[in-house]
Amino acid sequence: MTTVKANDGLGALLEKLAPKHGFPLSGALDLDAAMPALAEHARRYDTWIGRGYQGTMRYLDRGRGRRADPRAVFPEARGVFCVAAPYGPRDGDEHPDDPADGASYARYLRGRDYHAVMKERLAALLAEAAAVIPFEYKVCCDTSAVLERSLAHFAGLGWIGKNTCLIHPALGSYLFLAEAFLSVSPGGVPRPMRDHCGTCRACLDACPTSAFPETGVLDATRCVSYWTLEHRAPFVPSNADLDGARHRIAGCDVCQEVCPYNRKPRPALWPEWNDRDADATFLRAWEDLLTESEDEYAQRVARSALSWVKPAHFARNLAYAVTACARDWAPARRAGVRLLVEQRLRDERDENARQAWSRCVAALGE
Ligand code: B12
Structure with missing residues (x-):
């Protein structure tokens, strides 16, 4: 049983509670300490938008200013607590789908919607912590104008790979990220994990639509995931685009499938994404x-x-x-x-x- 005490301090308390609530990776950051590091990533984001790589994802233009400062999302924010949870692949499912078997779906779509699951579990963790040390919070999981990968990276959860995904050396990149902004600082300075991609460029070379104009930069308008999940406006694909998307009907995992850090099957820890019923979606x-x-x-x-x-x-x-x-x-x-x-x-x-x-x-x- 986890015993939680007020004199642990908020950061230590949250990190102690994380495994109990099913999060193998977590980390806290003081917001003032994180702001200079975040500013560099916000500039990178601006350059990305300036190049039009967001395509028709207008919400990314609209939230541009807010991403540079989490206080625009939660004015009381003094700190942030980041978590990650693995969602697969399972044994046998770490390999690409064979087009002969029919349509292919990105693994993150299996089972219950991660937005709801991550937020529920993180909110339960925070409620338990707030009963020991009172504080206000706002929970986000792909639901607010936040640079989620940047925050997770600075909180020490992984490095940002050449495919732009947050990767953990032991857990790979099939991870959902979520974070909570806190009205009390949990302490914690940026501690970005060092890059472990080295000279590998498997993801860049395997992308079926050549969507990486540079290492670590994704042109979303060329990404199958964007075409199939986000782009709702009229779109007449060229034959080359169709060949790239092929049997991928919703999302694409190619840049993760080829990543050496995803070679081992690592089933999701939670039944929401792991029980066999979850497969019925596909x-x-x-x-x-x-x-x-x-x-x-x-x-x-x-x-x-x-x-x-x-x-x-x-x-x-x-x-x-x-x-x-x-x-x-x-x-x-x-x-x-x-x-x-x-x-x-x-x-x-x-x-x-x-x-x-x-x-x-x-x-x-x-
Ligand atoms: C828009 C979006 C998309 C777009 C664009 C993706 C993209 N790479 O930008 C599309 C629809 C294509 C997409 C696809 C996917 N997405 Co998505 N997406 C988002 C969303 C809403 C915003 C991402 C964003 O800000 N993009 C803009 C670019 C500029 O940001 P970025 O690539 O993340 O890079 C930032 C930092 O990582 C950093 N950075 C990156 N590289 C480097 C290198 C250096 C040197 C430095 C200094 C900084 C740096 O700077 C950037 C600005 O902060 C986030 C949720 C969120 N609010 O963050 C989820 C999110 C990134 N997606 C997620 C997932 C799961 C996916 C898919 C795997 C789903 C699928 N299988 O189809 C794919 C992965 C494709 C890929 N290689 O990115 C997860 C990623 C988890 C992880 N392990 O990284 C997120 C975090 C959602 C979540 N809460 O779990 N997504």
Whole structure:
């Protein structure tokens, strides 16, 4: 049992409670001490936005100023407490999906939506701490204008890899990050973990769409994850783009799959992402996906972060993926799938998805 005492000090208290609440990685920072280091990362963020790498993710432009100073998100903030939790991969699932098996989903979409899970668990930890040392807090997990990787890096949770992900030497990079801004400083100076990428450039070379213009810089507008999860505006992919995205229907893990630090299977510690029911979110067979109704899709993804991808957006992704993958199928299968796709085109009301289905019908007829 963890015994918590007020004279531990807030930082020590929080770090003591973290494992009990399921967080293997945690670290606290005094905000004044962190600000100079954070300023350098905020400048990097500004350069990234200046180059237009955010594409149509307008919230990243809007939150630009706030990211430089967490007090814009929580005015009482004197400190921050960062946590990370691993979400896989499991044994056998550390390898890329085979396109012959159907659609591929990024691992982070498995099971319950991480935004909710991380925030609930972190809030429970903070409530326990606040009963010992009173303080106010605001919990964030991909829900506020915050430089989450930068804060986690300065709190000592890992280094920022060439693929821009936060990597821990023992736990790899399949990690969710969350943080709480605190009205009382927990102490703690920036202690960034040293870089362990060395000369490896596996992630940069493996990216199927060459989305890294420089080491450690991702052009989101070229990233499959952005196309399939974030970009809702009209988008007519080139054949090269389709080849890159291929069977990846929601998110992309290639730059993590090839990372030497992710070679070992490391199952998520929590049942929310690890029980076999969590896999039900990942419907893979093309014929099953093509005959799934909007309501069935909404039900399948209701508890997952995939619910952020609305049915019309998912339909568009499905149409692109079938267009790309059908080139490898035997004529009889193409003919069968074409009938299903023609039906989808007849039923589709969303203009973007209609365009994608039309293109798919044409490709299946070639
Ligand atoms: C927008 C966004 C995206 C965009 C853009 C990603 C990107 N690399 O910028 C898209 C849709 C493409 C995306 C994809 C993914 N995302 Co995302 N995303 C975000 C979000 C909301 C903001 C990221 C951001 O600010 N980007 C702008 C760029 C400039 O920032 P950055 O690359 O993170 O770099 C910053 C620092 O790391 C630092 N830095 C980076 N490299 C270096 C090098 C040097 C020398 C220095 C000094 C500083 C430095 O400077 C930058 C400014 O602070 C965060 C949540 C959050 N609020 O932070 C989640 C977040 C980054 N995503 C996350 C995840 C899980 C993913 C995916 C793995 C999902 C998937 N499988 O499809 C992929 C990974 C792709 C990749 N290689 O980044 C996790 C990352 C966890 C981790 N271990 O790093 C986060 C933190 C969400 C969370 N709370 O867990 N994402």
